Amino acid sequence: MPSAAAKKLRPKFLSLPAILFQIRLPLPGWVSILHRLSGALLFFPFAAWLLYLLDASLASEQGFSRIKDHYLQLPVVKAAALLFIWSLCHHFCAGIRYLLIDVHVGVDLPAARYTSVAVIAGGLLLTAFFGARLW
Amino acid sequence: MKRLVVGAHYGLRDWLAQRITAVVMAVYLVVIAWVLLSTSPLTYDAWRSLFAQGWMRIATLLFAVSLAWHAWVGVRDIIMDYIKLDGLRLALEVSVLLLTAVYVGWTVQILWR
Numbered sequence: 001m002p003s004a005a006a007k008k009l010r011p012k013f014l015s016l017p018a019i020l021f022q023i024r025l026p027l028p029g030w031v032s033i034l035h036r037l038s039g040a041l042l043f044f045p046f047a048a049w050l051l052y053l054l055d056a057s058l059a060s061e062q063g064f065s066r067i068k069d070h071y072l073q074l075p076v077v078k079a080a081a082l083l084f085i086w087s088l089c090h091h092f093c094a095g096i097r098y099l100l101i102d103v104h105v106g107v108d109l110p111a112a113r114y115t116s117v118a119v120i121a122g123g124l125l126l127t128a129f130f131g132a133r134l135w
Numbered sequence: 136m137k138r139l140v141v142g143a144h145y146g147l148r149d150w151l152a153q154r155i156t157a158v159v160m161a162v163y164l165v166v167i168a169w170v171l172l173s174t175s176p177l178t179y180d181a182w183r184s185l186f187a188q189g190w191m192r193i194a195t196l197l198f199a200v201s202l203a204w205h206a207w208v209g210v211r212d213i214i215m216d217y218i219k220l221d222g223l224r225l226a227l228e229v230s231v232l233l234l235t236a237v238y239v240g241w242t243v244q245i246l247w248r
Contacts (some may be wrong), residue, residue, distance in 0.1 A: 038211055043206040043231075055245045057179075058186055064179040075197055092164065095157050102154065133172070 027116035038087035090123030156201035174218035
């Protein structure tokens with residue numbers, strides 16, 4: 001007699017909506033995928049953007065005021081800066097969590113869930129703090 | 136020379152490097168955040184003299200090199216996981232390597248101008 005598992009259709013191909021809305025990724029999974037996403041964004045384009053800002057702001061006093069008083073005041077630039085700040089803060093917090101897991105701190109499930117909440121909340125709170133300073 | 140094509144520990148050096156560079160960057164970021172938050176409002180003179188100091192230039196260069204190494208390991212992992220076409224994967228990996236070199240070169244150019 002075939003078991004219940006054998007009757008299921010395999011392999012199962014998942015559409016993007018299924019991945020987004022049907023599968024409930026556990027919190028540590030969200031921390032992980034956001035760590036990847038933020039890391040990729042930080043490498044490109046944000047690192048290049050930051051070097052551009054550093055270059056222009058250090059080149060001359062005009063360059064500095066152009067960046068600080070004009071460029072960084074544009075709403076679209078502020079939105080991009082906010083995304084950059086969140087990427088950095090989330091990547092930073094999640095990275096510390098992974099370093100702790102490497103030394104066997106917070107490995108068991110209740111602790112892993114708790115630290116996942118802390119990382120996501122910490123990333124958002126730090127973004128709010130630095131975002132408020134930027135605005 | 137005897138070379139094993141399979142075995143353990145081949146990823147260990149990358150794994151360790153990624154963590155050491157992470158700690159270097161984390162320390163730099165905390166110091167920078169502290170300096171920037173304590174010099175408000177930021178003027179051009181304060182900004183320029185901050186990056187004119189020797190320790191700051193060395194620390195920033197160390198940060199840039201750490202970033203390059205850290206990002207190489209991380210982005211290569213992402214590429215290996217998702218890009219199945221060999222040619223495309225190689226092209227992307229080479230692009231990432233070249234971009235890290237551009238970042239470090241650009242950083243040096245900015246710092247010692």
